[in-house]
């Protein structure tokens with residue numbers, strides 16, 4: 001239900017900016033009747049924003065996807081805006097939470113449980129033929145502080161449908177050669193495989209604290225790094241990876257394949273015992289919290305590098 005009356009009638013909007021997304025910024029707001037705190041995402045009402053809100057709204061029933069409560073279509077100084085009222089995720093981002101775990105051990109089993117939650121959300125999206133295409137640590141937020149917080153995926157700014165309904169109206173130019181066989185170019189699997197690569201990167205960082213594509217962890221990205229990312233060269237360096245299970249490494253190997261068609265699908269990952277039987281994964285303490293705390297400064301470089309690689313993967317399949 002899109003409301004056209006002003007959002008300010010129902011919510012008191014605070015100055016507190018919670019973050020900036022692809023298509024708009026996120027501020028805190030409070031429901032005037034109940035006083036409950038929500039997050040409000042403000043978007044210019046353009047087709048890209050419409051697609052974001054439509055796909056996010058379709059998916060927002062899932063336990064591990066940030067819930068949308070209301071959408072408003074308001075005009076401010078002649079500018080049409082979409083305003084999305086979401087549940088307020090007060091637990092902060094995934095990796096900030098793990099940084100705080102430096103005192104008590106963060107174990108491989110906890111990593112497996114986190115990956116299970118993320119994979120549940122992605123399986124739900126892929127079954128609805130939605131590819132998120134921007135799965136990265138800063139889009140994984142906890143509902144509340146403390147161990148009862150639930151991890152959820154947000155920001156559908158790059159999400160797209162992967163089924164036939166996405167056929168472009170004929171008038172838009174299509175550079176795909178009409179004679180190509182559908183199975184050759186099926187965008188379906190490529191967009192979804194972009195999510196699978198992201199899951200692999202998140203899982204790798206979760207289990208050691210540094211990203212897979214670093215020359216030697218701790219050094220900034222060197223120019224050769226870009227080719228290494230493309231070529232998919234990565235290792236499981238000592239000592240951080242010495243005690244991590246072979247099963248975990250197998251899942252990562254299946255996800256970080258450079259060839260998208262070789263990458264595991266979400267159903268194959270969900271069939272893997274390390275993911276579904278996470279309660280049986282050994283409680284091996286990981287280096288992650290310590291490494292995340294020592295490499296704080298490189299964190300933004302890692303985020304930039306992941307963003308660039310995601311962008312390059314999307315470009316290959318954007319409906320032009």
Ligand SMILES: O=C(Nc1cc(-c2cc3c([nH]2)[C@]2(CCCNC2)CNC3=O)ccn1)c1cccc(C(F)(F)F)c1
Nearest residue numbers: 018019020021026039087088089090091092138154155
């Ligand atoms: O961000 C918070 N609550 C929140 C935030 C969002 C949110 C939506 C989007 C984003 N956040 C980002 C921000 C920049 C990083 N990517 C994600 C960009 N795109 C979005 O679509 C949604 C719901 N509740 C928050 C609230 C209170 C306290 C705290 C903290 F824990 F930090 F104190 C955080």
